[in-house]
Amino acid sequence: MPDEAVIIAARRTPVGTRGRALASLNVEQLAAPVIRAVRDDAEAAAGRGLAVADVVLGNCMGPGGNPGRVSALAAGLGVEVTGATVDRQCGSGLAAVLDAATAIRAGDDRPRIAGGVESASTAPVRSVDGVRYDRAAFTPQGWPDPDMVQAAEDLATVDGISRERQDAHAARSHRRARTARDAGRFAAELVPVAGLTADDSIGVAERLLSRLPVLFAGGTLTAGTATRISDGAAAVAVVPRRLAGHAPGLAVRGHAVVGCDPALPGVGAAPAVQAALDLAGVDIRDVAAFEIVEAFASQSLAVLGRLGIDDDDARVCADGGALALGHPWGASGAISVVRLFGRLVRAGAPAGTFGVAAASVGGGMGVAAVVEVIR
Template sequence: MNAERSPIVIAARRTPIGTRGRALAGLRVEQLAAPVLRAVLDDAATAAGAPADVADVLLGNCMGPGGNPARVAALAAGLDAAIPGGTVDRQCGSGLAAILDAAAGIRAGDGRARLAGGVESASTAPVRSVDGVAYDRAPFAPEGFPDPDMVRAAEDLATHDGIPRSRLDAHAARSHARAREALAAGRFADELVPLAGLDRDDAIGAADRLLPRLPALFPGGALTAGTATRIGDGAAAVLVAPAGAAPGLAVRAGAIVGCDPALPGIGAAPAILSALAAAGVERHQVAAFELVEAFASQSIAVLERIGVAEDDPRVCADGGALALGHPWGASGAVAVVRLFSRLVRGGAPAGTIGVAAASVGGGLGVAAVLEVVR
């Protein structure tokens, strides 16, 4: 589908990302999401010249309390009770998948807008148990399949691809340096909805200067706490509207794919290649990539598989999740908000292409190709 006929993101906001247990720890998922939904609606009304006719609210969430957080957040945001809500769980790709679902609803013929994004309060995520025995997470795969913890999977991927610690450290340091520069230049300011006294992502610069001294997480391994993201609390949302509603980012194409559950970190690569093919876009035509940098090994492995250098200035130009933090179900939506700031707020000309993508536990990849429309 070409940009002129594609659903379009006309407003995009997020909370600052607060490290788990810190500034945003006292806020439930709906308290994180509701102010962002309101800010997006206000921005969209300004952009379009009239309030949006909202058909649904779709939010990604991984580890929350249940009870359909998207519906709870919609009511908490003051939306009309007639507007439903749906919660999407594709783990770390949930927020991006929710945006693709919103675009699909418009393509299917319902010309009303959708609020979409993701929210996660890792700090208030409930403890789950079976027969009174608590566990950290649900299985990503059934018995008989590999089901590594994501930290173990990231180490295994570094081993599989032969990525040394020096490259992991350099990748994380670069993410923090770019984020510090963007923070100092005010490039996050217009996308943020401050909450609980927090007006910036609190993980920026927290670990990069310590990188050479951090111990390996596994004996003889390459991964450290500095080359793994900090788990965070936060929310991000966009308004997806029919084509022509206002300037923004047209959702040209999306892809959700599976991959080997033993190496879930590579999932974003086939998703990106599939989405680019569906959009008829070549890799060199992409001006901005936003990958969910859950681990440095994951980011490097994905970039190698799509033929993009790990230090390419197009990739997470203002830092990624290694610097900003990783609020699980919100992170894919954070990637779209970042593209909106880099390209739409940043004044990129019509036709400029951006890609958002995430690798997902259990062996999934989610990606979207978006194009600036003026």
């Protein structure tokens, strides 16, 4: 019978705003230190050496060349350790973790390292016939494919989400992140790189929120209620239960990827969360911790509304989310898993406690996972 997949180690870099502290590092330079730290943590937790079979990383913007394999080699794991790269846009890092878990649950019970990495600062310039473009299309011709900022504004209009609610949501994210940072709750998960030891955007926009101009005439979205484009990496060790030993961790109990209207891609996390909960047989009221990628305040609020969760529910991004920490696209979903590990495993939550990680995805999708603490 296939073994269950358990996350027994989780690390991330500090998140750096594009063009700042991490701007000189390419994807493997961001990912390799995190991969090494996760491997070392996992072996210490399991009390044995672990022969890593594969490194699976989410990445959105390049540079191509299979960052999963390149990062595995850069981390010094050995030429026999393969690598793969997943692109589900903002859900890529979470999707990579779930791909690793799925392989183990399907019977290939070799340990894996999975996560995500994004270097927005060094992503290659793209062009067609010499004409530069910022991103590839998320849908074919004839389908809605809004710019993500416009999609967030459209969602605020459709759901009637006011500027004031968005400002309050962003302020809450910054406040929670600042409190967590000052209390040292991020310390055990961080791998400093390039001299950066803490997420560099926490609190930056907080005091300016009410004074920032809207991005669209007559709209509600501002630069403070949209996440900062960022650089960063995150990874976890996924192993079969039999190799975990007595290590505490997060067992993957259910996960789902769903599609939604590409005109309003920001809502995709909501049906994905519900589908994953249904597959896991878990009631949303029994979830102790949610980590839902906050791409925009309006998008985050729209997801919470569809799930019947209050704006200020203490279970959701309790130490702040991407609005405060920043949003390295391909890594953000994996950062959500690292944050669950910190909030539940490192913080001593009892066995049987449930957590949920989720992200909405450009093009009209959502990805979510349900995890349970084991001890």
